[in-house]
Amino acid sequence: MxxxxxxxxxxxxxxxxxxxxxxxxxxxxxxxxxxxxxxxxxxxxxxxxxxxxxxxxxxxxxxxxxxxxxxxxxxxxxxxxxxxxxxxxxxxxxxxxxxxxxxxxxxxxxxxxxxxxxxxxxxxxxxxxxxxxxxxxxxxxxxxxxxxxxxxxxxxxxxxxxxxxxxxxxxxxxxxxxxxxxxxxxxxxxxxxxxxxxxxxxxxxxxxxxxxxxxxQRLYRLTVSDGDNIATLLASETAAHLKAMRRFTSFWNMLGHTPSRAEWEQQAKRYHDDFGYFRNIAYIDPQGTVIRVYPLRGNRSVLGINLYASGSPAQAALDRPLVYGIEGQTGIVDFLQGGRGVISYLPVRDTIDGTIRGAVGMVVSVDRLLNTLLAQSDNQNRAVTLSGNGQIYFHYGPLGSLADWHYQKMVALGTDETMLSVQPTLEWLLIQRxxxxxxxxxxxxxxxxxxxxxxxxxxRLAQQHQLASQANDSLREEMDKRERLQREIEWLARHDELTQLPNRRQLLRWIDARQMQLPMALMICDIDHFKSVNDHFGHPEGDRYLKTLADRCRVPVEQAGGLFARYGGEEFVACLPTCSREQALAVAEALRKTVQESGLILFSGEPVTLSIGVSVTESPPLERDRLFQAADEALYRAKQRGRNRIVEANAHEK
Ligand SMILES: Nc1nc2c(ncn2[C@@H]2O[C@H](COP(=O)(O)OP(=O)(O)OP(=O)(O)O)[C@@H](O)[C@H]2O)c(=O)[nH]1
Structure with missing residues (x-):
């Protein structure tokens, strides 16, 4: 799955x-x-x-x-x-x-x-x-x-x-x-x-x-400041050209008569050339007829037109200078001769009698004004649009590959409030980011x-290290266990498991290692009637008797510097190196007494007793087998003579 x-x-x-x-x-x-x-x-x-x-x-x-x-x-x-x-x-x-x-x-x-x-x-x-x-x-x-x-x-x-x-x-x-x-x-x-x-x-x-x-945000702020700059530039430019037009009008105020064509062309040309975006500069008589226009090219169609009669959208703005003697301005209007822009009218008033002799009309093309302003800007990586009343008046810059956001700001153009919108190009955004x-x-x-x-x-290394050290520990434990076992095996090879006494092999090695420690006494000790203990009290009880006797008998022998070993069955051997005959007999007696007074009893109620055959080698060479044989024979005789006794081997038997 x-x-x-x-x-x-x-x-x-x-x-x-x-x-x-x-x-x-x-x-x-x-x-x-x-x-x-x-x-x-x-x-x-x-x-x-x-x-x-x-x-x-x-x-x-x-x-x-x-x-x-x-x-x-x-x-x-x-x-x-x-x-x-x-x-x-x-x-x-x-x-x-x-x-x-x-x-x-x-x-x-x-x-x-x-x-x-x-x-x-x-x-x-x-x-x-x-x-x-x-x-x-x-x-x-x-x-x-x-x-x-x-x-x-x-x-x-x-x-x-x-x-x-x-x-x-x-x-x-x-x-x-x-x-x-x-x-x-x-x-x-x-x-x-x-x-x-x-x-x-x-x-x-x-x-x-x-x-x-x-x-x-940084890129947006850059666009905002760009848009604000354009708006400021537009406002200051509008103020500048209005100021210039006022100067221009004051000249006609002082002239005292309607300007001739030559006079008009000479004066208007200077202003027209200074501000490249004027569509024309016109002189309108008090009845609203355009009687002078500069330049003529492209504006000839408006010459002689009565603006009141032509249904011009600028009529209300024209009333202000011609009727009230004050400046008037349109919003963004469509020009009679084509194009779109703002017209400003300034009254021409006789300086002597104050009569209104007409008006100066300044026609600013929105396209030309903004193109002139924007062409001066360093940043060409954005589109600028001017819109209002649901239509776009002006667009500058690329049409496609633009950001899907823009900065907008309201700007006044004539009497209209228009929306200035600045939209950076995608390429500029990619470069700038x-x-x-x-x-x-x-x-x-x-x-x-x-x-x-x-x-x-x-x-992972730490875990592996931990595993390795765990493995190491268990290996060490295993080795310790084996060493213990080995030691146990070695001990068992040299001792009797029941009585914990050295066994026959250990005894023989022990004697061989003390060849020169003469005189050496050897005693073979045999428990009397031990078979009856087993028969009447059972084998485990017999074992207990053996263990008790071993524990007690080893003490006097070891105190005398000897070795007490289990020789086999219920037979024990005591070996005493550098031990005189008298000392040996004293130890043997001590052993016999120890057993008799051990408190262990036979079925008959009699105390358990010990028969001992003693053999002593006084002078070298030490013949181990003969020593054993002599002691064994002495033991045999001790048994023969009624048990619970010590019999010393004859001198020739030793
Ligand atoms: N419980 C026990 N009995 C043992 C062990 N080794 C030998 N025996 C017994 O010791 C008895 C030795 O008996 P025998 O040598 O025939 O003679 P005895 O009854 O001691 O009589 P004696 O002639 O006095 O030696 C046997 O019954 C063995 O079964 C042992 O390790 N444990």
Missing amino acids: PAVVPRSVLYLALPVLLFAAWAGGELDQRGILLPLVAVLWLGQLAADRGYRRASRWLLIPVGLATLAIAATYLLAENWLSVAALQHWLDRLPGYWPLFSARPPVLAVCVVFGLTLNVLLLSRLGLGSPMLLLLAALCLSWLTLRSLTPTPLNASSRVGEPLAVVTALWLLWLSQTLALLPVLRRYWQRILPPLTVGGLIALLAMISWHEQRESDN ERLPEVTLIFGLLLAYLLHMVLYIYR
């Missing part, structure tokens, strides 16, 4: 991908990312089916492509300019504007993480869980960005069509499910480094987000991965 689940999830990603290719946003938004995800899908499928070589051939180009895209986010403008990148993109078939064709940096990170994970064969030791965690974090953020509207003043793309995001989630899920059994097994080892790495990655993402937002946020993000993710690897390897 576990193998079926990831594979089916992987298969499910294909129809989602196909859907993403068919629908979901502009094609140029998916032109680069979709092929990458499709090849990743194929590579993952090949790896899943065991075609590792094919998978590598598919995924290495995907990895390199994502690295190249990531590099375009990181490289400074003066290292690799947006223009140079765009130049390369333009060589590809189709239309690839960098701003919209390049996948968002988060999508690039996800594709790279998933690709690397398959290339590294999802190995725990190579940080597979961390790669999947990083991909999950980036994907979550990307999903959030794709679900919510593009943030205000964004300077690069932040979201992807949801179908593409879903396909990426499915690829991630299939990789995670495949890794799940290993994760379940080693979760204790993985969890701490994964937590640390995840926190670092999260910090990097938050920091990236903050920096990107503040960079967006800081590289630091993406550097923070990508290097933060890298740091998270490396830190995770260091911690993971450290933990």
Whole structure:
């Protein structure tokens, strides 16, 4: 079952991908990312089916492509300019504007993480869980960005069509499910480094987000100040040309008669040349007829026209100088001779009698005014529009490849309030945007991965070290046990297990080692009627008798510097080196008495007794066998003579 689940999830990603290719946003938004995800899908499928070589051939180009895209986010403008990148993109078939064709940096990170994970064969030791965690974090953020509207003043793309995001989630899920059994097994080892790495990655993402937002704000502020500059320039220019016109009008006030054509042309030409954007400067008589106009070219049609009779939109503004003797201004109006702009009327009043002799009309073309102003500006990377009453009066700059946000400001043009709108170009945004946020993000993710690897390897080594030291301890224990056993075996080889006394072998070795310690006495001690003890009290009780007698008898012998050994059955031997005959007989007597007074009794109620055969070698050589034989014969005689006694071997027997 576990193998079926990831594979089916992987298969499910294909129809989602196909859907993403068919629908979901502009094609140029998916032109680069979709092929990458499709090849990743194929590579993952090949790896899943065991075609590792094919998978590598598919995924290495995907990895390199994502690295190249990531590099375009990181490289400074003066290292690799947006223009140079765009130049390369333009060589590809189709239309690839960098701003919209390049996948968002988060999508690039996800594709790279998933690709690397398959290339590294999802190995725990190579940080597979961390790669999947990083991909999950980036994907979550990307999903959030794709679900919510593009943030205000964004300077690069932040979201992807949801179908593409879903396909990426499915690829991630299939990789995670495949890794799940290993994760379940080693979760204790993985969890701490994964937590640390995840926190670092999260910090990097938050920091990236903050920096990107503040960079967006910076670019917005640049646009705001550009827009404000244009508005200020427009206001000061309007004030300047009105001031000039007032000077111009005061000349006619003083003239005292209606200007001749030559006079008008001579004076008006100077002002017309100074302000290149005047459509014309006209003289209007008190009845509202245009009697002089400069320049004539392009304005001949208005000469002789009565503005009241022609239905000109400027009539109300014209009333102000002709009827009330004050300045009048239109809003943005369509000119009779074509074009659009603002007309200002200034009264010409006789300086002597104060009668109104007409008006000066100054016709300013909006197009010419703004073109003149904007052409002087350094920044040509934006579109400027002037609009009002539901129509666009003026547009300056490119029409396409503009940001999807703009700065707007109300500006007065004549009596109209119009909306000045400044919209930067996408190229300008790409050039201007800081590289630091993406550097923070990508290097933060890298740091998270490396830190995770260091911690993971450290933990694994620590665990291996612990296992090795445990193995070492148990080995040492085993060795100690064997040594103890060995010592036990060696002890058993030299001792009697029941009485804990040295056995026959030990006794013989002991004697052989003391060849020169003469005189040497040997006593063979045999418990009398011991068979009856076994017969009446049972073998275990017999054992107890033997043990008790052994414990008691060894004391006087060992005190005399000898060895008390069990020779076999109920027979014991005491050997006393450097011991005279008298001393030996005294020890033998002590033994006999010890047994008799031990409190152990026979079935008959009589005390248990001991028969001892003593043999002493006074002078060398020490013949061990003969010594034994003599003692044995002495013992035999002791038994013969009624037991519970000591018999010394004859001198010739020794
Ligand atoms: N309980 C016990 N009995 C033992 C052991 N070794 C030998 N015996 C017994 O010691 C007895 C020795 O008996 P014998 O040598 O025939 O003679 P005895 O009854 O001691 O009589 P004596 O002629 O006085 O020596 C036998 O019954 C053995 O079974 C032992 O380790 N434990």
